[in-house]
Amino acid sequence: MIPGAFDYHRPASLGEAITLANELGDDARVLAGGHSLIPMMKLRMAVPEHLIDLADIDDLKGIDERDGTLQIGAMTSQAEIIGSGLLAERCPILRETAEQIADPQIRNVGTIGGNVANGDPGNDMPALMQALNASYALTGAGGTREVPARNFYEAAYFTALEPGEVLSAIHIPIPPAGHGYAYEKQKRKVGDYATAAAAVLLTMEGGVCTSASIALTNVGDTPLFAEAAGAALVGSAFDEGAVGAAVSAAEAIASPAEDGRGPVDFRTRVAGVMVRRAIGRAASRAR
Amino acid sequence: MSKMHVKMTVNGKPQEALAEPRTLLIHFLREELNLTGPHIGCDTGHCGACTVDLNGKSVKSCTMFVAQANGADVTTIEGIAAPDGTLHAIQDAFREHHGLQCGFCTPGMITRAYRLLQENPSPSEEEIRVGISGNLCRCTGYQNIVKSISAAAETMAASREAAE
Numbered sequence: 062m063i064p065g066a067f068d069y070h071r072p073a074s075l076g077e078a079i080t081l082a083n084e085l086g087d088d089a090r091v092l093a094g095g096h097s098l099i100p101m102m103k104l105r106m107a108v109p110e111h112l113i114d115l116a117d118i119d120d121l122k123g124i125d126e127r128d129g130t131l132q133i134g135a136m137t138s139q140a141e142i143i144g145s146g147l148l149a150e151r152c153p154i155l156r157e158t159a160e161q162i163a164d165p166q167i168r169n170v171g172t173i174g175g176n177v178a179n180g181d182p183g184n185d186m187p188a189l190m191q192a193l194n195a196s197y198a199l200t201g202a203g204g205t206r207e208v209p210a211r212n213f214y215e216a217a218y219f220t221a222l223e224p225g226e227v228l229s230a231i232h233i234p235i236p237p238a239g240h241g242y243a244y245e246k247q248k249r250k251v252g253d254y255a256t257a258a259a260a261v262l263l264t265m266e267g268g269v270c271t272s273a274s275i276a277l278t279n280v281g282d283t284p285l286f287a288e289a290a291g292a293a294l295v296g297s298a299f300d301e302g303a304v305g306a307a308v309s310a311a312e313a314i315a316s317p318a319e320d321g322r323g324p325v326d327f328r329t330r331v332a333g334v335m336v337r338r339a340i341g342r343a344a345s346r347a348r
Numbered sequence: 349m350s351k352m353h354v355k356m357t358v359n360g361k362p363q364e365a366l367a368e369p370r371t372l373l374i375h376f377l378r379e380e381l382n383l384t385g386p387h388i389g390c391d392t393g394h395c396g397a398c399t400v401d402l403n404g405k406s407v408k409s410c411t412m413f414v415a416q417a418n419g420a421d422v423t424t425i426e427g428i429a430a431p432d433g434t435l436h437a438i439q440d441a442f443r444e445h446h447g448l449q450c451g452f453c454t455p456g457m458i459t460r461a462y463r464l465l466q467e468n469p470s471p472s473e474e475e476i477r478v479g480i481s482g483n484l485c486r487c488t489g490y491q492n493i494v495k496s497i498s499a500a501a502e503t504m505a506a507s508r509e510a511a512e
């Protein structure tokens with residue numbers, strides 16, 4: 062399959078990219094790794110007349126820590142996320158999640174910015190960003206604004222990104238030292254999107270849960286922040302009553318589509334199972 | 349939608365051509381440069397038959413525009429053996445251990461293994477399986493592929509030691 066024709070632009074700076082995006086308007090798309098966009102262009106689900114490749118923009122690369130916040134440039138690849146010692150130490154769930162995305166070749170090229178900006182409910186990073194309470198820096202002609210991941214997703218492929226804006230960086234508040242975490246994903250094979258997946262972060266003190274944050278992948282039009290599921294755990298010692306309540310609260314907001322991964326009921330139950338397993342693993346890791 | 353001037357180094361040789369930016373790297377390699385070693389299996393990024401080495405990383409060339417690879421250093425299966433035709437240790441090992449049957453996946457498998465063994469010169473069986481998880485084989489059941497890559501890792505370690 063051959064994608065439709067387009068003009069190719071490769072700006073050297075973010076400013077130049079934004080000027081181009083504003084000049085070209087709706088006919089243009091930015092290109093990151095292309096590992097979601099090219100498949101869509103092959104199928105004519107996307108037919109941009111211009112592609113603005115962000116590959117040469119140094120400002121969009123790199124992983125840093127500043128004042129308790131991790132900053133990850135949009136063009137950081139999934140392989141770079143996996144390879145980062147800083148992230149492994151401060152926020153290891155990023156590596157655990159990235160390792161469950163596709164395969165080594167795709168992780169070499171696919172970027173975290175593309176993964177969260179894409180707006181496909183199958184993408185794994187968006188729910189994780191909601192669980193972490195991350196925010197996205199959206200840079201446009203008028204400057205940069207910050208939008209929390211929990212407010213960014215509107216519907217499948219619809220996000221808070223305005224035309225002419227580029228998602229430049231992801232900001233993640235560093236979870237407390239000793240936090241428990243897990244990303245549990247059920248998929249049919251390597252390279253498959255989740256039947257359902259769950260991200261869980263929690264803290265514990267003296268065996269009691271002091272905070273918990275849960276989000277779900279691919280069981281709705283958008284990633285789902287399961288606020289009530291997290292709240293059900295706080296104050297508990299992860300007894301069956303609390304865990305069961307969290308699982309039910311997560312299942313209650315799941316509304317997956319029926320597809321090759323299974324009927325609605327099945328995928329809803331799988332979401333519950335992923336939440337249960339992720340809570341168990343996260344609690345066992347918390348110190 | 350004009351053509352662009354594309355330059356890249358492929359298997360050590362500088363190459364230049366005019367191409368539409370939308371040309372997929374796999375089509376550029378196969379049709380413009382006549383390097384038909386990398387195969388098109390699925391055309392969707394799943395099977396890995398089109399795997400090439402790009403700036404020292406394994407990538408799937410069916411899901412990359414030639415424009416993105418402009419200026420890159422590319423190695424395909426044609427560039428893995430020595431210039432005099434002597435097979436690479438990985439190629440020898442695939443032959444020795446029956447790491448192929450129909451051979452369709454083999455160029456991608458070997459090109460991936462070539463990079464994997466540079467990233468991790470002595471991988472465990474599990475690490476090999478994860479490392480080639482983006483390459484599908486419909487024939488072998490993978491067992492002999494894993495054996496071949498393991499054996500190649502040992503041969504390569506031995507020849508590194510001998511060189512020291």
Ligand SMILES: Cc1cc2nc3c(=O)[nH]c(=O)nc-3n(C[C@H](O)[C@H](O)[C@H](O)COP(=O)(O)OP(=O)(O)OC[C@H]3O[C@@H](n4cnc5c(N)ncnc54)[C@H](O)[C@@H]3O)c2cc1C
Pocket residue numbers: 090091092093094095096097098099100115135136161162163164167170171172173174175176178179183184185186222226227228229252253254255392393394411
């Ligand atoms: C076989 C296969 C299996 C996969 N499996 C998974 C999986 O299991 N889980 C998963 O999460 N993903 C999976 N993916 C998708 C992969 O992770 C993509 O790399 C990712 O979704 C998009 O990132 P990209 O850098 O490739 O972006 P692109 O494809 O270049 O862009 C995607 C979209 O985001 C927009 N965009 C990109 N960057 C920015 C930016 N900085 N600012 C504004 N807009 C931007 C683009 O305009 C485009 O609309 C898979 C892909 C393939 C081919």
Ligand code: FES
Pocket residue numbers: 387388389390391392393394395396397398399408409410411
């Ligand atoms: S042809 Fe590229 S991954 Fe299958």
Ligand code: FES
Pocket residue numbers: 447448449450451452453454484485486487488
């Ligand atoms: S040998 Fe036939 S597909 Fe692998």
